[in-house]
Amino acid sequence: MQDSRVATRGLVLLGCGKMGSAMLAGWLEAGLPASAVWVVEPNPSDWLVGTGVDLSGTLPEAPAVVLVAVKPQMMAEALPLLKPMGNGDTLFISVAAGITLAAFEEILGAQTPIVRAMPNTPAAISQGITAIVGNNAASAQHLAEAEALLQAVGEVVHVTDEGQIDAVTGVSGSGPAYVFHMIETLAQAGQAQGLDAETAMRLAKATVAGAGALAMTSEETPEQLRINVTSPNGTTQAALEVLMDESTGFPSLMARAVKAAADRSRELANG
Structure with missing residues (x-):
């Protein structure tokens, strides 16, 4: 430079x-x-x-x-x-x-x-x-x-x-807030299962940070990484059956969230 x-x-x-x-x-x-x-x-x-x-x-x-x-x-x-x-x-x-x-x-x-x-x-x-x-x-x-x-x-x-900038806004521009909220709710869910607040938050932060780092450095896709950690009829599968539900889980929820952010970006651009 x-x-x-x-x-x-x-x-x-x-x-x-x-x-x-x-x-x-x-x-x-x-x-x-x-x-x-x-x-x-x-x-x-x-x-x-x-x-x-x-x-x-x-x-x-x-x-x-x-x-x-x-x-x-x-x-x-x-x-x-x-x-x-x-x-x-x-x-x-x-x-x-x-x-x-x-x-x-x-x-x-x-x-x-x-x-x-x-x-x-x-x-x-x-x-x-x-x-x-x-x-x-x-x-x-x-x-x-x-x-x-x-x-x-x-x-x-x-x-x-x-026009793709609006989609970018919905995915990466606003995306960190989605991840921060996930950390919040993951920690709250841990508390609901008996963990103290400090321990639950440490576990949630480290889990999200570690999983993100693994996704960035691994040659495997996020889909394959998910499969790797999911044992048949195990604890992760039980949780994923909730999170991957087509009507109430992540696929539908995330699509609606990203669309809402992208739509708002378009509104701002149009005055």
Whole structure:
């Protein structure tokens, strides 16, 4: 990253909350000089001040990249500040939920290379996954540049159509909340069977974390891993008969949950 276009011409980070801070930490750790970063953040944290990035509010005329990480409701106020950078070769990357490529083009110009990204909260520990899609002005090089920057907080996948971002939101964008709720309910179920609250929660957290790590590292599919741990007429099979019930179990429940999140994402995008 030290020899990249970003290091030479600079990067503007618009918004430095949890997601922006996670990405900035990853870039700096990867070798991006603090002197190459300008941050627009009305309430900078002590950590941000200590990084040495430029917080003066005076921005470069043509940075290599502008990464937009403000909340969607702040977008209308924030983006016009960057309009002079549009219709050039400055790449805009947005991690703001529900803001479409067309909405950015209306403000920045249709010739502006724009990449829309949907990360998730495990980015805070560099274990996130981000889906990206570009507008017509975004070249393969622009997409590669966006991927390189977003890899600072985890994996990156490409989708071929912007409409797929809504499905991504339902699966990975909102997905961590589903897993956190599963941990909650698994621990509560353990308590109901006689465990104390602390032990139940430790067991639930470690089980979900360990199973996820095994799924990520194993050459076997999650389906096969499930089969491996399920003895005929055993305890796991008894539980799975409840969880895999077509009308009340995970298949139906998860499909409805992901659809609800994706539908809400579409509503946000349509105003």
